[in-house]
Amino acid sequence: MHEIISGLLEMTGFSIVGWETILMWMIAFILLYLGTFKEYEPLLLVPIGFGVLLANLPGAGLGIVANELVMNPDGTYMTLIDIANNYGILNFLYYALIKTGFLPPIIFMGVGALTDFGPMLRNLRLAFFGGAAQIGIFSVLLGAVLVGFTLPEAASLGIIGGADGPTAIYTTIKLAPHLLGPIAIAAYSYMALVPVIIPFVAKLLVTKDEFKIHMRKMDREYPPKHEIKHMRVVKIAFPIVLGLVVAVLVPSSAPLLGMLLFGNLIKEIGPNTARLADAASGPIMNTATIFLGLTVGATMTGEVFLNLQTIGIIVGGFLAFCLSVAGGILGVKLFNKFTKKKINPLVGATGLSAVPMASRVANELALKYDKSNHILQYCMSSNVSGVIGSAVAAGVLISFLG
Amino acid sequence: MESLQEALGLLIIGMITVFIVLWLVTVIGNSVIRLSNRFLPETKTKDTPRTGGVDKGKMAAIVAAVDVATGGKGVIDSIEKR
Numbered sequence: 001m002h003e004i005i006s007g008l009l010e011m012t013g014f015s016i017v018g019w020e021t022i023l024m025w026m027i028a029f030i031l032l033y034l035g036t037f038k039e040y041e042p043l044l045l046v047p048i049g050f051g052v053l054l055a056n057l058p059g060a061g062l063g064i065v066a067n068e069l070v071m072n073p074d075g076t077y078m079t080l081i082d083i084a085n086n087y088g089i090l091n092f093l094y095y096a097l098i099k100t101g102f103l104p105p106i107i108f109m110g111v112g113a114l115t116d117f118g119p120m121l122r123n124l125r126l127a128f129f130g131g132a133a134q135i136g137i138f139s140v141l142l143g144a145v146l147v148g149f150t151l152p153e154a155a156s157l158g159i160i161g162g163a164d165g166p167t168a169i170y171t172t173i174k175l176a177p178h179l180l181g182p183i184a185i186a187a188y189s190y191m192a193l194v195p196v197i198i199p200f201v202a203k204l205l206v207t208k209d210e211f212k213i214h215m216r217k218m219d220r221e222y223p224p225k226h227e228i229k230h231m232r233v234v235k236i237a238f239p240i241v242l243g244l245v246v247a248v249l250v251p252s253s254a255p256l257l258g259m260l261l262f263g264n265l266i267k268e269i270g271p272n273t274a275r276l277a278d279a280a281s282g283p284i285m286n287t288a289t290i291f292l293g294l295t296v297g298a299t300m301t302g303e304v305f306l307n308l309q310t311i312g313i314i315v316g317g318f319l320a321f322c323l324s325v326a327g328g329i330l331g332v333k334l335f336n337k338f339t340k341k342k343i344n345p346l347v348g349a350t351g352l353s354a355v356p357m358a359s360r361v362a363n364e365l366a367l368k369y370d371k372s373n374h375i376l377q378y379c380m381s382s383n384v385s386g387v388i389g390s391a392v393a394a395g396v397l398i399s400f401l402g
Numbered sequence: 403m404e405s406l407q408e409a410l411g412l413l414i415i416g417m418i419t420v421f422i423v424l425w426l427v428t429v430i431g432n433s434v435i436r437l438s439n440r441f442l443p444e445t446k447t448k449d450t451p452r453t454g455g456v457d458k459g460k461m462a463a464i465v466a467a468v469d470v471a472t473g474g475k476g477v478i479d480s481i482e483k484r
Contacts, residue, residue: 127431238430389424
């Protein structure tokens with residue numbers, strides 16, 4: 001009888017359930033809970049959470065295996081069929097779609113098809129604050145090197161401050177793929193916490209009078225130099241010319257920015273390419289999101305996730321976010337010292353990407369201090385330029401460290 | 403120490419590159435706006451349609467619906483109540 005029971009236990013996965021497995025299940029349940037009931041980035045946290053659960057099912061062999069295991073003795077990669085046969089479907093998806101860097105640009109194409117460059121084109125000077133907000137990426141890179149991360153790991157950690165999930169994942173795939181799980185979790189978790197982080201940092205750095213800087217009144221006092229007479233033409237020409245120039249200047253940012261601008265172009269052309277834009281922002285992006293979430297989650301097996309580096313990533317990611325918000329705010333405050341046309345510092349706070357949530361949060365915060373001060377369209381300018389800024393920052397990091 | 407120097411170099415180069423690209427964004431944006439304002443013909447403002455007493459909110463909804471259905475090419479000539 002005893003032998004039968006022990007044989008039965010060996011047949012099931014119970015015999016190999018350790019404390020690490022149970023801890024990873026708890027992490028999976030927390031991610032699923034946050035995504036399902038707290039609505040924290042549900043489109044990402046639910047697939048990631050379920051991916052974590054799949055990766056940590058004892059005996060199922062669904063976790064993503066280390067790079068060395070899918071290499072042939074001569075240093076080449078196994079074929080995808082061999083990977084699928086030996087390590088299962090999730091490894092097949094990971095090595096085909098993630099390791100190749102395929103999915104983040106595909107998601108960026110969808111983001112482009114959902115992005116409106118109109119507010120940025122109407123307020124072009126605000127685009128600079130999307131640059132100031134990238135300071136979080138590079139300063140955390142510096143700090144992470146100081147505490148012992150290697151340069152590529154530190155760069156992958158710093159890019160969390162760009163508040164852009166696909167950019168963070170793309171950079172990490174290229175520079176430190178072994179950290180993909182914790183970095184993706186940190187990036188998306190902090191993006192979900194933007195409504196907490198922006199007010200927290202803004203209240204530390206912005207005075208009551210600055211919160212009340214009325215953007216529309218400033219526009220009336222100091223009207224813009226040029227009005228846009230042909231917005232449709234401008235919106236079509238802009239992604240083509242910008243894509244060309246940026247790709248020449250920072251070629252390694254081209255996969256992300258190129259796809260973002262292509263997605264935007266097919267949206268702006270209008271009815272003739274509407275089907276493409278609908279596909280890019282709908283079925284293609286949704287499919288990519290499912291595979292991205294599940295496979296990123298499946299990288300988080302107990303032995304990979306439960307270590308000190310993960311704690312460093314969680315702390316460093318938070319600092320990167322706060323510093324990016326602070327960088328944008330301080331950039332505006334500095335700008336205001338030299339100009340008559342003042343800018344509300346909350347516009348700078350949105351330079352960290354996280355479109356459009358950051359803009360909505362900043363707008364609500366401004367309305368708390370002055371009910372007539374609607375700053376959403378101004379925030380969207382620095383918010384969208386933040387997406388470009390973080391993709392360029394990622395391009396620089398990949399060029400130098402990849 | 404070498405890594406630290408490299409990280410510092412990346413901070414400087416990275417921030418400069420980001421600002422150069424965003425400066426280019428403003429230059430390209432402004433150039434496209436100026437060129438289109440200068441060389442493209444002024445678009446005619448559409449004649450105000452005879453609305454037949456339809457209130458502003460309904461009018462906006464009708465204009466938006468026609469715009470979407472016709473891909474911006476349709477023009478409302480008149481609206482009549484029956």
